[in-house]
Amino acid sequence: MKRRTLLSAAISGAGAALVPLRSVFAQALPAVTIDGKETSLSAAQLNDFQRGLTGAVLRPDSPGYDEARRVWNAEWDRRPALIVRCADVNDVSRAVGFAREHNLLTAVRAGGHSMSGHSVCDRGIVINISAIDAVTVDPRAKTATAGGGALLGQLDAAAQAHRLVTTAGVVSHTGVGGLALGGGMGRLMRKFGLTVDNMLGVELVTAEGRVITAGAEENSDLFWGTRGGGGNFGIVTAFKFKLHDFDGTVKNFRYLYPFEKAKDLLEFYVAFSENADRDLYTNATISRTPGGRMSARLSGSFFGSDAALNRIVNEIAKLGPPASTTNDVTNYVAVQRSIDEQNRHGMHHYAKAGFMNTRDTAFIEPLIESFAAGPPRLAFASLIPMDGAVGEVASDATAYPHRRAMFNIDTAMSWLASAESGAMVKAGRDFWKPIAPFVADGFYVNSLMDENVTAVQANFRGNYPRLVQLKNKYDPTNFFRLNANIVPKV
Ligand SMILES: Cc1cc2nc3c(=O)[nH]c(=O)nc-3n(C[C@H](O)[C@H](O)[C@H](O)COP(=O)(O)OP(=O)(O)OC[C@H]3O[C@@H](n4cnc5c(N)ncnc54)[C@H](O)[C@@H]3O)c2cc1C
Numbered sequence: 448m449k450r451r452t453l454l455s456a457a458i459s460g461a462g463a464a465l466v467p468l469r470s471v472f473a474q475a476l477p478a479v480t481i482d483g484k485e486t487s488l489s490a491a492q493l494n495d496f497q498r499g500l501t502g503a504v505l506r507p508d509s510p511g512y513d514e515a516r517r518v519w520n521a522e523w524d525r526r527p528a529l530i531v532r533c534a535d536v537n538d539v540s541r542a543v544g545f546a547r548e549h550n551l552l553t554a555v556r557a558g559g560h561s562m563s564g565h566s567v568c569d570r571g572i573v574i575n576i577s578a579i580d581a582v583t584v585d586p587r588a589k590t591a592t593a594g595g596g597a598l599l600g601q602l603d604a605a606a607q608a609h610r611l612v613t614t615a616g617v618v619s620h621t622g623v624g625g626l627a628l629g630g631g632m633g634r635l636m637r638k639f640g641l642t643v644d645n646m647l648g649v650e651l652v653t654a655e656g657r658v659i660t661a662g663a664e665e666n667s668d669l670f671w672g673t674r675g676g677g678g679n680f681g682i683v684t685a686f687k688f689k690l691h692d693f694d695g696t697v698k699n700f701r702y703l704y705p706f707e708k709a710k711d712l713l714e715f716y717v718a719f720s721e722n723a724d725r726d727l728y729t730n731a732t733i734s735r736t737p738g739g740r741m742s743a744r745l746s747g748s749f750f751g752s753d754a755a756l757n758r759i760v761n762e763i764a765k766l767g768p769p770a771s772t773t774n775d776v777t778n779y780v781a782v783q784r785s786i787d788e789q790n791r792h793g794m795h796h797y798a799k800a801g802f803m804n805t806r807d808t809a810f811i812e813p814l815i816e817s818f819a820a821g822p823p824r825l826a827f828a829s830l831i832p833m834d835g836a837v838g839e840v841a842s843d844a845t846a847y848p849h850r851r852a853m854f855n856i857d858t859a860m861s862w863l864a865s866a867e868s869g870a871m872v873k874a875g876r877d878f879w880k881p882i883a884p885f886v887a888d889g890f891y892v893n894s895l896m897d898e899n900v901t902a903v904q905a906n907f908r909g910n911y912p913r914l915v916q917l918k919n920k921y922d923p924t925n926f927f928r929l930n931a932n933i934v935p936k937v
Contacts, residue, residue, distance in 0.1 A: 469503045476506055478528035479570040480550045481926070488528070488549060496545045502534035502578065515575065516567060518556070519620075521795045522868060523564030527554070530573045536650065536658055536684040542574045543682065544656040547926060554929045555678050557596045558622015562798050563895045565678075565929045566625070576624065579684055584609050589690040590647060595683045597623045602688070603783045611690035612779060613645045619784045620792070627686055628677050629893035629931075630847045632855070634697075634728040634748050634782070637835030643674035643845050644836070645689045651681040654926040662687070672917040675847025676907075677892055678930045679914070680921045695779040698749040698756055702769040706741040706819075709733050713811045713830065715766050716745060720832040720854070721806060726751030727759060730857075733818055734827040741819065742770075748782055795868055797875035798859035800894035801886025802833065802852035810885035814856070821878035822871070826860035828882075848908040852888045892931045903931045 472493035480486050497504045505512045506529060515530045528551075531542040546553045552571025559566055559577070567573055579594040582601045586609040593602050600619030606612050614635045616626050631642020639645060648662030648670065659681075661670040672680050704712055716731040723729070729747035736742075745763060749756050777785075803810065818828055833852045842850045858879065862871045876897075889906040890898070904911055911933070918925070918935040925935050 469497055469500075470506055470509050472497070472506070476528055477570070478549070478572070479552050481552050481571075481928070482550070483552075486549060486551070492549070493529075496541070499541050500531070500534070500538045502532045502538045505530040505532065516573070517792070518559040518561065518564060518567050519792050520560075520562055520564060521793050521865070522797070523567055524865065525564070525567045525569045527568055527573045528570050530575055532575050532578055534578055536579070536652065539574065539576060539579070539652045539682050539684055540656045540658055542572070543652055543654065543926075546572050546574070547654070547656065552929075553926065555624075555682055555927065557624025558598055558620065558626075560618075560621045561625060562796060562893075563897070565895075568929060574682065576682060576684065577622070584611065584690070586611065589692075591688045591690055593623050593686045593688065595624045595685060599623055599626065600780075600784060600787075603780050606690050607693075607695050607778070607780050609690075610692065610694050612639075612693040612695070613688045613690050614639050614642050615783065616642075617783065617786060618790045619787055620790075623686060624683060625678070625893060627688075628673055628675075628683065630675055630849075630891060632831070632833075632837075632891070635693075635750070636837050637723075637728060637832065638725045638750060639691050640836040640840065641847060642688070643847050644840055646670075646674055647687040647689055649673050649683045649687070650685040651683045653681045654922040654924065658684075668917060669921060672846050672914060672921075674845035675892065675910070676914050676917070676933065679918055679927055679933045681927065693750070693779065696750070696776065697779050697782045698753075698776050699747070699774065699782060699785075700749070700760070700763075701744060701746040701773040702763060702766075703771045704743045704745075704766075704769050706733065706743055708767075709743040709815050710811055712743045712745060712766060713814070714808050716830060717806050717808050717811075717854075719762060720834075723832060723835075724749075724751060724755055724759065725835045726755065730829040730831045732827050732829040733815065735818075735822065735824055737825045739824050794861045794863060795865065795871070796859055796861050797872050798857075798894060798896055799875065799879040799882075799890075800855060800857045801883065801890045802849050802888035803854045803856060803886055804851045804888040806853060810856075810882065813881040813885070817878050817881045822860040822874050824860075825862065826858070826878075828856065828858040831855045831857060842908065843910055843913075846907070846910050846914060847892075848910045849888055849891070855891060856882060856886060857894065858882070895931050900932065900934070904934070906931070907933070 472490040554568040556566035556575045577596040580597040582593045582605040599615040914933045918933045923937045
């Protein structure tokens with residue numbers, strides 16, 4: 448991959464718009480080091496740092512600081528000492544250099560959707576790359592280059608302008624950065640594989656502040672690690688993705704059932720999903736509204752022919768009549784935005800997820816019982832098939848290891864007021880306990896919530912030793928540690 452091509456995308460983000468926010472520092476700023484020790488940054492050091500950047504450094508009294516420290520999950524109400532809004536790859540390199548020089552606790556933020564709050568920290572530095580968000584498409588080569596801070600909606604829209612597509616997640620305001628480095632599941636994954644399976648290369652700022660590229664031909668060891676190893680090896684300022692022809696037509700359906708039908712639905716669904724058409728993305732979900740009302744549903748998006756869809760619909764009809772049905776035909780960009788609002792910024796969330804590598808239905812009763820007894824409101828548990836193109840890749844071909852998983856059980860609960868957090872988190876943990884024994888294939892690294900270090904490391908399965916070697920090579924001091932951490936052994 449040509450570094451120039453990637454850089455051109457990375458530097459043409461919204462950086463120039465950040466200049467008016469540049470701070471002048473008159474006082475020293477207290478901060479915390481990576482080892483949790485108190486430190487202080489002098490005004491001269493801070494002003495030097497700001498002068499060397501195109502983007503802006505925000506401190507707690509800067510205009511816009513409060514908005515800039517907010518992340519998607521309102522559970523993480525943290526106050527960094529500094530937020531660096533990087534305008535380009537050089538800013539990222541300088542920010543890494545500054546953080547290293549002063550040994551600062553460092554978080555990396557792109558789309559800000561980390562469920563576990565890893566993209567913001569208390570009293571450290573946040574390297575915010577969200578302005579490095581340009582997306583360019585080469586329709587002839589069928590590739591897209593996305594800045595490390597781009598959102599999925601930007602990637603979807605740019606590719607679809609040329610009737611092209613790559614796999615991306617189901618909520619368009621999620622960041623490409625975190626999603627792509629962890630795996631990247633989405634409506635098209637059973638057809639085109641995970642986002643990591645469509646990644647062709649990255650431009651990355653290492654822990655030493657060096658800008659390097661990685662792909663199949665260059666730094667291929669690092670390229671392997673970036674496809675599932677998360678943000679452990681550096682800050683990706685540009686991604687290059689393979690695109691596929693796709694006219695954007697999506698046929699959507701949604702069958703709603705009373706909660707009493709949940710067991711029948713899930714049992715049916717486990718069998719229905721086996722050898723399902725790769726043009727089909729579905730989820731079977733039990734959910735509870737804010738008022739506490741429970742229901743079950745089977746929803747899906749289909750990318751194939753009408754005849755094939757009819758066969759699927761006839762199959763679902765065997766379940767008996769639903770309470771209500773919705774069908775529509777829409778375009779891909781619209782469907783990718785369709786649940787944005789229900790997943791809006793600013794609510795509190797607790798989520799747990801895990802992979803099942805069997806079609807044994809023993810999990811269904813405990814799941815339903817625990818759900819009925821558990822989260823008081825605004826909660827869901829979804830069963831999402833993972834097979835198809837995802838399962839065709841060897842478990843060690845990319846750092847993402849869960850290739851034999853048949854289903855992802857994805858659960859979450861949401862609430863509005865921080866005063867409720869203690870009770871809601873406890874309810875979420877209690878709800879998950881009876882389900883945990885059934886998810887033998889680990890969990891999606893991007894669904895990380897409160898798993899401990901041992902669970903995080905074991906979750907990389909057989910790929911962990913190779914990831915440690917990469918960490919030893921690219922980040923031996925564990926500078927990038929606010930993530931699903933791979934601990935170096937040097
Ligand atoms: C509403 C919602 C919907 C979701 N839907 C899906 C889905 O459909 N499919 C799916 O696979 N996942 C989904 N996820 C999970 C999602 O993949 C993760 O939350 C992911 O971390 C989001 O990336 P981000 O850039 O927005 O997050 P951030 O919080 O900005 O980043 C998370 C972490 O990723 C690392 N990181 C991010 N960008 C970079 C970069 N450029 N270089 C180096 N490290 C980086 C950092 O360690 C950072 O702390 C969803 C999450 C939410 C909240």
